Amino acid sequence: MTKITLGKAINAGLRVAMEKDPKVVVMGEDIGKLGGVFRVTEGLQKDFGEDRVIDTPLAESGIIGTAVGLALRGYRPVCEIQFDGFVFPAYDQIINQVAKMHYRSMGKIRMPVVIRIPYGGGIGAVEHHSESPETLFAHVPGLKVISCGDPVDAYWMIQQAIESDDPIVFFEPKRRYHEKAELDESVPPSLPLHQAKVLREGTDATLLCYGPMVKTCLQAAEAAVEDGRNLEVIDLRTIAPFDLATIFASVRKTRRAVVVHEAPYSFGPGSEIAARVTEECFYHLEAPVLRVTGYDTPYPPSRMEDDYLPDLDRVLDGVDRVMGY
Amino acid sequence: MSESVPGPAPEVFAPHKAPVSPPQASEEVEFVQLLTPEGERVEHPDFTFDLDDEAVKGFYRDMVLVRRIDSEATALQRQGELGLWASLLGQEAAQIGSGRALNKRDMVFPTYREHGVAWCQGVNPLNLLGLFRGVDQGAWDPKDNNFHLYTIVIGAQTLHATGYAMGQQRDHAIGDADNGEATIAYFGDGASSQGDVNEAFIWASVFNAPVVFFCQNNQWAISEPIDRQTRIPLYQRAAGFGFPGVRVDGNDVLATYAVTQQALRRAREGSGPTLIEAYTYRMGAHTTSDDPTKYRLSEDLEHWKLKDPIARVHAYLTRHAGLDHDYFDEVDAEADKVAAELRAGCLALPEPELTDFFQHVYVEETPQLAEQREQFAVYAASFSADSEGEG
Numbered sequence: 174m175t176k177i178t179l180g181k182a183i184n185a186g187l188r189v190a191m192e193k194d195p196k197v198v199v200m201g202e203d204i205g206k207l208g209g210v211f212r213v214t215e216g217l218q219k220d221f222g223e224d225r226v227i228d229t230p231l232a233e234s235g236i237i238g239t240a241v242g243l244a245l246r247g248y249r250p251v252c253e254i255q256f257d258g259f260v261f262p263a264y265d266q267i268i269n270q271v272a273k274m275h276y277r278s279m280g281k282i283r284m285p286v287v288i289r290i291p292y293g294g295g296i297g298a299v300e301h302h303s304e305s306p307e308t309l310f311a312h313v314p315g316l317k318v319i320s321c322g323d324p325v326d327a328y329w330m331i332q333q334a335i336e337s338d339d340p341i342v343f344f345e346p347k348r349r350y351h352e353k354a355e356l357d358e359s360v361p362p363s364l365p366l367h368q369a370k371v372l373r374e375g376t377d378a379t380l381l382c383y384g385p386m387v388k389t390c391l392q393a394a395e396a397a398v399e400d401g402r403n404l405e406v407i408d409l410r411t412i413a414p415f416d417l418a419t420i421f422a423s424v425r426k427t428r429r430a431v432v433v434h435e436a437p438y439s440f441g442p443g444s445e446i447a448a449r450v451t452e453e454c455f456y457h458l459e460a461p462v463l464r465v466t467g468y469d470t471p472y473p474p475s476r477m478e479d480d481y482l483p484d485l486d487r488v489l490d491g492v493d494r495v496m497g498y
Numbered sequence: 499m500s501e502s503v504p505g506p507a508p509e510v511f512a513p514h515k516a517p518v519s520p521p522q523a524s525e526e527v528e529f530v531q532l533l534t535p536e537g538e539r540v541e542h543p544d545f546t547f548d549l550d551d552e553a554v555k556g557f558y559r560d561m562v563l564v565r566r567i568d569s570e571a572t573a574l575q576r577q578g579e580l581g582l583w584a585s586l587l588g589q590e591a592a593q594i595g596s597g598r599a600l601n602k603r604d605m606v607f608p609t610y611r612e613h614g615v616a617w618c619q620g621v622n623p624l625n626l627l628g629l630f631r632g633v634d635q636g637a638w639d640p641k642d643n644n645f646h647l648y649t650i651v652i653g654a655q656t657l658h659a660t661g662y663a664m665g666q667q668r669d670h671a672i673g674d675a676d677n678g679e680a681t682i683a684y685f686g687d688g689a690s691s692q693g694d695v696n697e698a699f700i701w702a703s704v705f706n707a708p709v710v711f712f713c714q715n716n717q718w719a720i721s722e723p724i725d726r727q728t729r730i731p732l733y734q735r736a737a738g739f740g741f742p743g744v745r746v747d748g749n750d751v752l753a754t755y756a757v758t759q760q761a762l763r764r765a766r767e768g769s770g771p772t773l774i775e776a777y778t779y780r781m782g783a784h785t786t787s788d789d790p791t792k793y794r795l796s797e798d799l800e801h802w803k804l805k806d807p808i809a810r811v812h813a814y815l816t817r818h819a820g821l822d823h824d825y826f827d828e829v830d831a832e833a834d835k836v837a838a839e840l841r842a843g844c845l846a847l848p849e850p851e852l853t854d855f856f857q858h859v860y861v862e863e864t865p866q867l868a869e870q871r872e873q874f875a876v877y878a879a880s881f882s883a884d885s886e887g888e889g
């Protein structure tokens with residue numbers, strides 16, 4: 174068993190998928206010789222050649238639009254969008270074409286396209302490099318939206334996403350690319366792609382999170398022990414579709430929930446989760462479902478991002494509030 | 499149609515291996531040049547440089563100063579004072595030549611590397627640092643110097659420029675080559691692949707907008723060489739959109755000035771858009787987070803160093819304008835002074851106030867946001883109250 178970073182785990186997962194299926198092609202800006210700006214595709218072009226690891230022109234609509242065509246022709250494109258804020262030139266292709274092709278063709282066409290997007294803040298970047306636009310995709314019927322919280326999940330989820338016949342937007346928590354964990358490739362994934370994972374069992378309240386906030390919430394849960402609080406932490410892993418069963422089971426047990434994400438507060442994934450939990454678990458709840466999130470402002474200049482992003486203290490403050498009812 | 503249609507074997511899928519290659523070495527490149535790398539003036543049938551040696555001295559000074567501003571900013575980044583810096587090293591002539599061709603009323607739409615054009619427009623270089631230091635996203639008022647905010651989303655500003663130019667046209671601000679208004683949009687070779695840029699070409703063309711598209715072809719879009727963006731010289735694309743395109747030696751400040759001036763005059767008089775491809779080279783990394791050794795050969799850089807935009811003006815001024823050490827020393831001393839001011843100013847840039855990031859989201863703040871700002875302030879204040887209580 175080796176320790177591997179989240180970034181390298183995705184690289185390893187891509188490699189396995191490409192070895193297994195010659196129809197898997199990886200495409201994006203700077204992914205070849207450079208190995209991507211985060212080096213996630215490092216070495217792939219050297220080993221699989223320029224026909225399977227395609228450095229594309231600087232045109233996001235082109236990346237996704239041609240991926241649609243390649244998929245129609247039997248390929249399984251894995252597209253890299255360099256940064257979250259640069260996906261929007263491709264947004265039309267993603268939401269009107271990729272997402273709807275199966276529906277429009279009454280099931281005759283499949284779009285096994287994976288769109289990888291390094292996302293989220295906390296790396297001191299300039300504007301458009303730290304956004305959390307997951308809601309904008311999760312709201313679109315026909316798309317599935319996922320995010321990984323640790324290297325082991327990263328390794329398996331990228332492979333499961335590539336195997337999926339539905340189009341998947343894979344949000345990679347860029348500030349966690351360097352987090353390490355033990356990975357044993359011989360142990361098959363413990364969960365299917367769209368199931369949430371209970372990372373820590375607890376009794377007092379449930380922290381619901383995904384992507385970069387998984388680590389933050391685990392730390393918060395550790396810290397909360399000092400206050401005599403026993404928190405359950407759930408990594409959603411999948412934003413669309415939510416794994417409601419796991420969420421409901423946990424909230425029925427702990428009776429309190431805090432949803433944590435970096436995306437803005439209003440109309441974010443937390444809003445949807447809070448509504449669902451309220452509808453389904455109303456009589457079990459001791460407190461309203463609270464949200465600890467980014468604010469309803471554009472992502473701020475980096476000197477202010479520590480105040481914008483949910484951190485340990487803000488999560489614990491959310492826990493205090495939910496316990497205060 | 500179904501997903502089970504078999505595709506060709508992967509190795510057959512190699513469209514980009516067809517045997518056409520765009521010109522690589524600049525020796526093969528035809529462009530407008532008025533000053534050779536050796537510092538000799540040359541003639542061109544369509545373009546002349548009509549200013550005197552005083553103006554050339556001014557261009558020299560500009561280029562030395564912006565190179566110094568650039569290297570100081572790079573140093574500041576290395577010392578942790580800036581999060582990032584996009585260097586203009588090697589592109590001074592393209593930016594100063596084109597920037598000095600602008601009239602006061604012309605409007606500039608830059609990308610994120612146009613520090614030299616900003617200089618020509620009178621933007622305080624310190625203001626450029628805020629974005630890269632992370633204290634703001636552009637602290638200058640675009641109206642003060644007719645220099646729009648930096649644009650990081652590749653190519654987006656070319657459409658803004660075209661729309662602005664359409665406004666100038668509607669406002670009857672054109673029709674006179676000297677006193678009319680024009681707009682200039684800067685972008686890179688990589689940007690030429692974006693849909694937005696191609697849409698800008700179409701709009702500018704069909705509305706005959708007074709806009710100059712100034713593409714600095716520095717040969718690279720991060721790690722991707724120019725032949726990953728185009729199979730024909732970029733300036734030739736203009737023909738397909740219905741307006742003139744011209745390629746200029748982007749390391750020749752006299753030629754970039756002459757070519758841009760002509761294009762701006764054309765726009766101002768009402769004759770419509772022009773595409774200028776300034777053929778140049780990015781001598782540094784894409785940004786301070788980039789490592790060019792991963793994808794390009796050091797010989798290329800050595801080759802381009804011989805075409806340095808500043809060295810050739812230096813040679814010209816020494817040989818043909820009779821300037822001696824004194825002038826160059828003076829300029830260097832001034833550069834040192836500008837750099838020292840920039841450094842001091844950077845370190846003194848005020849840190850944002852705690853609730854600053856809630857400002858300016860809307861002109862009329864929403865009740866929801868006001869509430870979030872309030873709550874945040876109370877929450878943040880609770881920490882200082884705690885520490886006071888403990889201390």
Ligand SMILES: Cc1ncc(C[n+]2csc(CCOP(=O)(O)OP(=O)(O)O)c2C)c(N)n1
Nearest residue numbers: 255259650651652686687688689718719720
């Ligand atoms: C829409 C979009 N996609 C991707 C990026 C990331 N990115 C920043 S600069 C760059 C390369 C730009 O190359 P070019 O247009 O040639 O300009 P240069 O930086 O070389 O001056 C890329 C891919 C971006 N900023 N915007």
